[in-house]
Amino acid sequence: MPADFTSQTIVHEIAPGDTFYTLAKHYNTTIEAISKANPGVDPNCLKVGHKVYIPLANPAAIAHIRGGPLRPQIQGIVTFYKVPGGTWVCVEVNGLPPYKRAADGKSPIGPHGFHIHEFGSCEVGDPQNPFQGAGGHWNPTNQPHGNHAGDLPVLFSNNGYARMCFFTNAFAPHDVIGKTVIIHENPDDYRTQPAGNAGRRLACGVITHVNPFDVT
Known part of the structure; x- marks a missing residue:
């Protein structure tokens, strides 16, 4: 697993009035970091519609x-970045079980x-039905499943490895500190109430605050 949490980037489309200074303030980063991520881009000649990292x-x-x-083979990390309008979430995990299609009335793995x-x-609790102490999906606005803030x-x-990043406006990072992230055995169908019929809980991690001085 990479240890450099600062390597995540997003793509921004230049809008009228954008400068490296305004972008640095907007995204809580530095002009120097943006310049380094965009070699060959003239900060004094940003063109509307062009994309920068x-x-x-x-x-x-x-x-x-x-x-x-x-x-037990599963291990991974989920990071939550504060960005304008919400949160940029990145997950990287190893040790997931092999895919198994649905058969004999059983859901796919x-x-x-x-x-x-x-x-x-x-x-853990019950080893055949672990991590029940994490409770149900985080759903602070009492929405039907498929629209939970925690969905x-x-x-x-x-081959056991998964990685993705995505944006959500459903919460800010500070909202989820003290909650848990759960990986389930089966797919979420985003329809079945109250939890999407996602099956047993394979892995768990408690979401904690990051002290910036602890990240190298």
Whole structure:
């Protein structure tokens, strides 16, 4: 797993009035970092509609994912970056089980349901039905499943490895500190109430605040 949390970047389309200074303030980074990420781009001649890379500052929150008794091989990391209008979430995980298609009335194994759950507990409990102490999906506005703040995109395994980043305006990083991230055995169908029929809980990580002085 990469240890350099500061390597995440997003793409920004230049709008009228944008400068490296305004972008640095907007994204809580530095002019120097933006310049380094965009060699060959003249900061004095930014063209509307062109795209530039914005390196994100250190994440505001982080969860270290560990597999439970159903899949102890899983390990990974989820980072939460504060960006304008919401949160940029990045996940990288190894050790996911091989995909298995639905058969004999059983749901497929993978792609894997991926959610924020309401309580900050990764206690295993029942080894056949672990991590129940994490509670249900985090749903602060009492929405139907599919629109929970904690409903995240499914994880697609590539020989056990998955990586993705996405934007959400459903929460800011500070909102989810003390919650948990759960990886499920089965896909989330985003329809079945209250939890998408995503199956057993394979892995868990508690979301904690990041001290910027602890990130190197």
